[in-house]
Amino acid sequence: MSKVNDKRIQDRITKLASEVNELRFRYHVLDDPGVTDEIYDSLTQELIEFETKYPQFRLKNSPTQRVGGHPLEKFEKVKHLHRMLSLTDAFGESEVQAWEGRIKKILPDEKFDYFCEVKFDGLAISLRYEQSELVVAATRGDGFVGENVTANIKTIQSVPLDLSAEGGSAFGGEVRGEVVMTKQVWENLNKQQEKEDKPLYVNTRNAAAGSIRQLDPKITASRKLQFYAYDIVTDLGLRTHQEVHGKLKALGFKQYAYQKHAKNLEEVFKFFHEIEKMRKHLPFGIDGIVVSVNNLATFKRLGAVGKAPRGMIAFKFPPEQVTTVVEDIIVQVGRTGKLTPIAKLRPVFVSGTTVSRATLHNEDEIRRLDVRISDTVVIQRAGDVIPDIVEVLPKLRTGHERKFVMPRVCPICGSEVSKKAGMVDYVCTNKYCFAKQARGIRHFVSKGAFDMAGIGPKILDKFIEEGLIEDAADLFDLKEGDIVPLERFAEKSAVNIVAAIQNAKKVTLPKFIYALGILHVGEETAFDLSQRFGSMEKLMRASKQDINAIPNIGEVVAESAHNWFLRRRNQDLIRRLLKAGIQIEKIKVKHTPLTGKSIVVTGSLEKLSREEAKEAVREAGGDWVSSVSKNTDYVVVGENPGSKADKAEKLGVKTIDEKEFLKLLGR
């Protein structure tokens, strides 16, 4: 091919790429498509064709390269150049005034003006650009180290891959913003999930987060996410936060229309109320506004408290309040032995998520609210905390409500509880109580038992400590909304945790028995018990002698198991597990070449005894039969075979030797 021709093709590719990118920008960033979809599609198509034919001319950041690559195994960790902070919440104007009071006290001579913008309810992402090129996109993680989700972020059409066209000279630095999903897209996604029998996303935030946490970028691409940029953490010599937004816009980042410079708090409040009125009609979820000290030098001088900058605040919409019923009051024992009463609620949707628990703090709080079991109560979720009970609605009482009394012995270990004079909290006197509880639940989720992938000790300890779970059965009641407030520590999203738990509901009987953590009942014994009794009900009714009669099970083990099943608390646990929908499966047979085949063995084998061969065939999903017929699939011929080998020959049944047999068994 001639040089001239080459040059022409290269030119055409460059022009097409630049035009497609320009159209993308108009459509996805400015929400103002310049041309019809058909034109956009046909230019893109032509570009793809050229690039396929002449890959040597494809531009590195070609708009065709957004969705590509293979699904990842896992997300790598990335260290942020600058820590990703969070914001302090303020509810109501008085809390915002108090905030202004604090910063004015720190810098008394300063004149403050503010910048207001909506607070998106999505997933925070940091984008690192080098030489104007997007190199890494990461989630917040713990603020210092996040997860590398670059391939997924690239699929978001409003994220610029290359800033050179827009921003002029080479840009390097980190841009922060929020990935969001519109309510419309979320609804359609859930319809699709429902059709495919997949779990629904409880709100747009979880859907956005769940879509970014996909290992396959093609899935993320299908989720139609958007990215709104709100900060540049690199010093570009800009003076105000308002200028930062101007710069972001100039660099080609999508900006939300509702932003406002406010001279004082009065103007901030006005903006807040305008946004609050519009909230319902906005295409995506927001949970308040973000108010920043506009002057960046002042902002910097104010510094940070803990994880939050002093010069910025999340002015949140008032927490939603809903009514529900207290189904029970249980007591949770924390790491320090402290007993916390927890209300188990009829699950209810509040502030975007379903919750099933509320903390009652201590006995005094229960007395103050006069909350009783079966009461109808008002709950609210304020910010990132487990819901509080605000008040009881006594008019709805029927007379069947029960008062709660703090137990005198620890509900976990049975030790005495004590309360020091002048203190509000009861404490379990057994200092190993928490550890015992934690150990039991860890065992329950472990590999040989329910095998809940990814639910490690850290997560479980936190759940116990927060009063979300007290025993293994509680795991199955967890709702995403219960976990969301704790999510930051856990790295795994609430959606994934709940899914992992729900997906573990099917177990074999031996695994179920093993999971109970009965003293002396290991995997082998659990297997023997399951073989002998065949069901949980039968095992629970078995006498000590019945159990002891099983070969391999001695008196000590029999006694331990029998006593375990006698205890009310344990019976209750099993009842609750079954009620939660645990499905006990027939022992899973492996899928092998022998599955569904009928097998006869004749003669003796070198590697396996007859019993072992029988078990191996069954485990492999085959049928062990004793006589040869034309329906027999294989006759395994060992040493000194009997007449069965001859019969097989006559009937034309396939005969195999031990070596082949072992191979079919996968050994």
Ligand code: IVH
């Ligand atoms: S500024 C110090 N602006 O809210 C972090 N954050 O609660 C300041 N968010 O981590 C970030 N909309 O995920 C900022 N317009 C906005 C925001 C916003 C949503 C999120 C962001 C942040 C969290 C803090």
